Amino acid sequence: MRTDAPVLSLRGATKRFGGLVAVNDLDFDVAEHEVMGLIGPNGSGKSTTLNLISGALPPTSGGIALRGTPIENLPAQEIARKGVARTFQLVRLLPSMSVLDNVRAGAVFGHRRRWGAEAETHALRMLKLVGLDRRAHAHTGELTYIDTKRVELARVLASDPEVLLLDEWLAGLNPTELEEGIALIRRLRDDGRTIVLVEHVMDAIRSLCDACVVMSSGAKIAEGTPDEVLSDPEVIRAYLGDDDDA
Numbered sequence: 001m002r003t004d005a006p007v008l009s010l011r012g013a014t015k016r017f018g019g020l021v022a023v024n025d026l027d028f029d030v031a032e033h034e035v036m037g038l039i040g041p042n043g044s045g046k047s048t049t050l051n052l053i054s055g056a057l058p059p060t061s062g063g064i065a066l067r068g069t070p071i072e073n074l075p076a077q078e079i080a081r082k083g084v085a086r087t088f089q090l091v092r093l094l095p096s097m098s099v100l101d102n103v104r105a106g107a108v109f110g111h112r113r114r115w116g117a118e119a120e121t122h123a124l125r126m127l128k129l130v131g132l133d134r135r136a137h138a139h140t141g142e143l144t145y146i147d148t149k150r151v152e153l154a155r156v157l158a159s160d161p162e163v164l165l166l167d168e169w170l171a172g173l174n175p176t177e178l179e180e181g182i183a184l185i186r187r188l189r190d191d192g193r194t195i196v197l198v199e200h201v202m203d204a205i206r207s208l209c210d211a212c213v214v215m216s217s218g219a220k221i222a223e224g225t226p227d228e229v230l231s232d233p234e235v236i237r238a239y240l241g242d243d244d245d246a
């Protein structure tokens with residue numbers, strides 16, 4: 001049954017590394033079918049927040065819920081099985097396996113498990129979605145950089161995630177690839193996927209996000225539409241580099 005409850009919610013999420021508070025009392029909700037941009041200057045805590053959501057790191061305190069069910073104390077594998085899938089800043093593929101086998105692994109081990117012929121059909125469908133079905137039998141080592149990113153995206157999509165976490169998926173692309181990459185994420189958005197996007201490319205934020213949360217020194221300093229937050233004086237100040245004054 002559908003409800004208006006958020007798919008993902010963070011309440012007071014906090015992560016300390018010794019004396020450093022990398023994520024400080026963070027609250028936000030992500031609604032179903034929403035693309036939420038998590039932005040902020042370098043070192044503001046975005047990747048750590050994704051690590052808390054995906055279970056790569058346990059929070060020091062605070063709650064994280066997936067469709068109202070607490071997940072903050074679960075191991076990463078369990079959170080993935082519940083439907084939170086992520087890409088990494090450095091693409092992680094199995095280099096000795098074909099493109100198709102990498103994507104099939106996502107279908108077999110992910111949130112909604114598929115086996116045998118069904119897993120293969122689904123993997124091929126995901127490869128088509130990211131524009132790589134013609135390279136299904138290539139080895140990942142033969143691919144261009146953007147194509148390795150496409151494989152990684154197809155692999156996480158193959159698990160039918162409830163929430164997709166994209167950690168700077170567009171980083172390192174040249175201008176032509178960037179246009180293709182933005183168009184691809186827009187297609188996912190148009191398919192109604194729920195996405196949290198950590199991104200430095202502001203054109204992507206402007207054109208893809210329904211809402212943004214802006215972090216600085218671990219804390220949320222603004223929340224709203226991309227236009228609202230990007231014209232907020234505090235956000236502009238944080239990006240200009242004096243975010244460590246507080």
Ligand SMILES: Nc1ncnc2c1ncn2[C@@H]1O[C@H](COP(=O)(O)OP(=O)(O)OP(=O)(O)O)[C@@H](O)[C@H]1O
Pocket residue numbers: 017020022040041042043044045046047048049
């Ligand atoms: N495992 C860790 N141990 C200690 N400190 C850490 C660890 N991971 C992150 N930090 C620190 O936490 C702070 C937030 O880092 P984080 O990588 O989350 O920021 P970010 O916003 O993702 O930055 P970037 O945009 O550069 O990727 C930084 O000061 C960083 O040095």
